[in-house]
Amino acid sequence: MFDALVYFKALSKLLQVGMTAWEASQEGGIGSKEITAIRLATDLLGELGGKSSGQPTDMEALHFGVITQCFGHALGRQWAFNKELAPRGLLRFIGKERRARVEEIDLRVKLAASSLRKLQVGDLPAGVDAIKVAAAIDEPLATPYYKALWEAFSNPKLDEGEERLVPLLDLENGRLGFERDFFLAYQQVLSSAEGQKLQKYVAGVVGDYRARMLRELLLRDMAAWGERHTFGNLERQDRPADDPIPFMPLAKMYVEPEASLAENVRKEDRPREPVLSLIECWLGASKTNVVVVRADFGMGKSLTARSLAQRRARQFLEMRAPSPDVELPVFIRCAEDLTDEGFDLDEVVCRAWKREAGELGVKLKLDDPALESPEHTQRALFILDGLDEVILGERRLESFFSRIKDEASEHHRFIIFSRPGALPSEKELEGIPVLDILPWTQAQISTWLNAWSGLDGGSGPTLQDLEARQMGELARTPILLFMIAQTWKGQSREAGASRAALYEEFFWQIARGKHEADRKHHKNVSDASEELHQQLIRRGMVARETEPPDAMLWLMGRVAWEATKLDQRQMIEPLRKAEVLKKHDITNLLVHELEGVESTSDTIEAIQVGLLLTLQAHLRSGAASQILFGHKSFREFLVARYWADRLKAIARAPSRVWEDIESPLLGGRLLSREDRTFDFLMEMLDGEPHRRSPAAPFGLENAERRSLLDWAQTRFESEEPEVPAEASRGARSRQPSLREDRRPWLREAALAIGSTLRGGPGLRQRDKLTMRSMLAWFWLMRIGPIIIARKAHLPGALMPDNTLRGADFREANLEDANFSRASLRFNPGGPPTKFSKASLDRASMMNADLSLCDFEGASMRAANLDSASLSGSMLRGADLEGANLDEVTANHASFIGAQLKEVMLRNADLTGASFIRADLTHAHLHGAILTHAVLTDAVLKGAFYDDTTQWPQGFDPVAAGALHAPYE
Structure with missing residues (x-):
């Protein structure tokens, strides 16, 4: 009844079909070979069990075919990418190597069969309870078929007395990867006609079988992230062969940063702990079940997020008996998985799993039941990487964190990785531990x-x-x-001059290396670079003394800026569907930039290839060829480089052509709280010319600096609206509306550039409404303005009722300006700002750094300066009646002759401050520190204090009219 020879040969053939089917699946997924293999297996077991061949009637027989064929599929994939396991030419099984490998497979199949001799159809009961107990179908890796095959193909010794052979499976490094490939094939087979029979049967026994198998696949893929490239999370075989950057496995290159709990002390004074350990600690201690990890660009946030996910996936899989009590890691890439409509956890998880499955070649619809998010009873850790890569705006950001808190529970915990600028205020983060990653x-x-x-x-x-x-x-x-x-x-001496100079060196070497390497082979990329270079010279976009790699770098900056503009469109058009830069957009861009060139269509494809390979920019599969950049800071640098290129062109050109040169800069925003683009730009403009890359837009001549300041002044003052061409097309008589104006972002940028350029005197307003006219558009569009107005001369500026978060007015002249009821929250710091005689009634300046600022004669009635810093500031004659100065730091500040009636100074540090002739009637001084303060002729009638108030030595508060009264 049991014909061993027939069994061995059939099983051997079945595995080989699975192995060769892997190659076929690279082209079109599961095909006829897979189906043939499944039928072969069911026929085989049917004959062994004394049943007739044909359509399978026993689920065990069908499952045997699926398990064995998928094992062969995973085996073929591992051989294809492992030179030690698969000598050259083995994949197609040709010649002597084919025969030798087939013989070895036969031997190992005999080893597997020897442990299955007692197993025949019917040995595993078909009843529901028996199947659950035996896990014969519900857990594929627990089946006796899989176990026998694994043991046979990973055991270095054969039981038949043969010589020791190299195992066909890399047991030490490849188990999780092999299991991932097995489940990948398993998912594809379940979608076939034969596989759906198995799926339908098991679904009736143990629920949604396919969803569980998909989750197994994604977890095994995540567990193997340690072997992926640091940039782009690519597998080794997917990395371009001519990539100038060596393959950098995450597990090998990841050095765990140290972090500390965010506190109001300097980072260098905080205790340092390994970030992953600190995350685990605060995940357990967080009352909200949410933790935030923040760090500036390039500090290892994303690598830490991926490492955490990879380790959690391994821990989950190592349990070997997953249960709702084991925490399931769910990795969410914010830039791709968050929706524009708001934070819906189920939808976000669904998008994340669809994306991950798609990257493995499993194409699913968004509403596929297999993508359902974890049940409420399943413990899960949601890891959100790159919140700063999503443009949410203040209100949507606050709503996002509110929703996160609502979704978080003891079973569903969240950890969010972001740059500091993309996080909401401390109020919105209340109850959420914030961990700062520290420099190495x-x-x-x-x-x-x-x-x-x-x-x-x-x-x-x-x-x-x-x-x-x-x-x-x-x-x-x-x-x-x-x-x-x-x-x-070959690094030049300028490389370490600044971050921008180092990025320039990096880009230049890779661009030039790619160009020279390609010239030695098929030459299409190098030829395209040279063609692009010639066309840009013809159009005056680059100088004649530049080289072809300079043209490619110029194009990279242009493409990066276009990608940024697309990302930002929803800020001004909230109802518009989100857009990302795709391959066809580059085609349109090239056609526009190189218009009139007959040969453009023949070179565009090669130019695109060169662009993508020049530096870690790649296409995301399954997303309509979306352009992605290897690291967020790469795009920020390239955007800054493009802006610097345009600004230098403006600085060298007469004013009559400024509009033509600046035209590509319209429609997007340079300034952002979430990135370093502006910092890169100013490092370039204020830096020295780059010797290694003379075409780089670094440094300004004195005449160029003056010209650029003139441009910035002109653009800051310009109130003439500029609308997109498509908005005015076909309607010449229609006047542009304020909402269509594209200049406010350029005016905002011009103010920042003119205020920051080294040696510049600062911009001036010739009209009190200049700033207000710019802010009107931001108010209308509900977009928070970013004001960088260092050294600006803005006397009498009218800006009441505005919200100016993080405004930078260092050294600015704001004399007699009106900020009544404004929410400033700015942080000048550094050199003082002049607010003398300004109106700041009911203004909100909580936590603002106003040290050394001049508020002489200013009206600040009922203003909120809670926890602000006023150390050394001049407030002589200022009116602060009813103002809130609780917990303010005002060491050595001057309040001479100031009006401080009913002012709140609870727990304020007023050490050494001068209150000569100041009126403190009914002021609240509970817990205030007045050590060494000067209170000569100060009016303290009815002022309240308690036992914690610290008076100057020898001062009698009761004699001065103060009242001892505990704070209620």
Whole structure:
């Protein structure tokens, strides 16, 4: 009844069909070979069990076919990408290698069959309870078929007395990856006609079988992230062969940063702990079940998020008996998975799992039941990476965190990774622990450099080399250390001058290296670069002395800016469907920039390839060829580079052509609280010319600086609206409306540039309504303005009732300006600002740094300065009646002759402050520190104090008319 020879041969053939079917699946998914394999298996078991062949009537027989074929599929995939397991040419099984491998498979099949000899159809009962107990179908990896195959193909010794052979499976490093590939094939087979029979049967026994198998697949993929490329999370075989950056496995290159709990002390004074340990600690301690991890660009936020997800996935899988009590990791990439309509957890998870499945080749509809989010009884950790990459706006951001708090529970916990600028106010974060990732120490830098030197082709500096070139401080930021190491060979002296100079060096070396490498092979990319270079020279976009790689860098900046503008369109058109930059958009951009060139259509495709490969920009599969950048700061630098290029062109051109040059800058916003684009731009404009890359837009001549300041002044004052061409097309007589105006963002940028340029005197307003006219558009569109007006001359400016979050008025002249009822929340710091005689009645300036500022004669009645810093500030003769100065720091401030009736000064630090002739009638001084304060002729009639109030030595508050009264 049991024909061993027939059994061995059939099983061997079945596995080989599965292995060769892997190759076929790369082209079209599960095909006829897979179905043939399943029928072969069911026929085989049917004959062994004494049943007739044909359509399977036993689920065990069908499942045997699925398990065995998928095992072969995973085996073929592993061989294809592992040179040690699969010598060259093995994938197609040709010649002697084919015969040798087939013989080895036969031997290992005999080993697997020897453990299955007693198993025949019917040994596993078909009853519901028996199936649940045996896990014969519900857990594919627990089936005796899979266990026998795994043991046979991973065991280095055969039981038949054969010589020791290399195992066909990489047991040490590849188990999770193999299981991922197995489940990938399993998902595809379940979608076939034969597989749906199995799926339907099991669904009636144990629920939604396909959803559970999909989750198994995604978890095994996540558990293997440690072997993926640091940039883009790519598998080794998916990385371009000519990529100038060595393959950097996450597990090898990730150096765990240290972090600390955010507190009102300097970061260098806080205790440091490994960030993953600190996350675990505060996940358990958070009352809201939410934790935020924040850090500036390039500090390792995303790598930490991916490492956390990868480790949690391994922990989940290692349990081998998952249950609702085991926490399931769910990784959410905010830039791609968050929706525009608001935060709906079920929809976000559905999008995240659809994206991850799509990256593995499993194409599912968004409403597929297999994508349902974890049940409320299933413990889950939702890891949200890159919140700062989503433009939400203040109101939507506050709503987002409110929804997160609503969704969080003991079973569903959240951890959010973001830059500080993308987070809401402290009030919205109340109850949420915030962890700050700290710069690397020298030990961490050394650890990373050692890992870098161990990469294939990796060579770089030592810690001593970095110190010798004064790059030690830059190297404390991981992304900058990577750039230093990547460009170390042949690096110019300017590389360490600034972050912008280092990025320029990095981009230039990769662009030039790609160009030269391509020239030696098929040449289409290098030829396209040269064609692009010639056309840009013809149009005056780049100088004649530049090189073809300069043209590609110019195009990268142009594309990055276009991508940014598309991201920002929803800020001004909330009802518009979200848009991202796609491959066809680059085609349209090139056609527009190179208009009139007959050969453009023949070179656009090659130019696009060169663009994508020049630096870590890649296409996301399954998303209509969306352009992605390897690191968010890469795009920020490229946008800044493009702006610097246009601004330098403006600085060299007569004013009559400024509008033509600046035209591409309209329709997008340069300034952002979430990124460093503006910082990069100013480093370029204020830096020295880059010797290695003379075409780089670095540095300004004195005449260029003056011209650019004139442009900034002109654009700041310009109130003439500018609308998109499509808005006015076909309607010449229609006047543009305020909502269509594209200039406010440019005016905002011009004010910031003119106020920040090195050596500039600051911009001036010639009309009290100049600032107000710009702010009107922001108010109308409900977009918070970003005001950078250092050294600006704005006397008498009328800006009441505005919200100016984070405004920078350092050294500005705001004399006699009107900020009544305005919500400023600005943070001038540094050199003082002049607010003398300004109107700030009922203005909100909580937590503002107003140290050394001049408020002489200002009206600040009922203003809210809670927890603000006024150290050293001048408030002589200021009217602060009824103002809130609780917990203010005003060391050595001057309140001479100030009106302070009914002012709140509870727990205020007023050490050394002068209150000569100040009126403090009915002021609240509970807990105030007045040590060394000068109270000569101060009026304290009816002022309230308590036992915690600290008076100057020898001062008698009762004799001065103050009342001892506990605070209620």
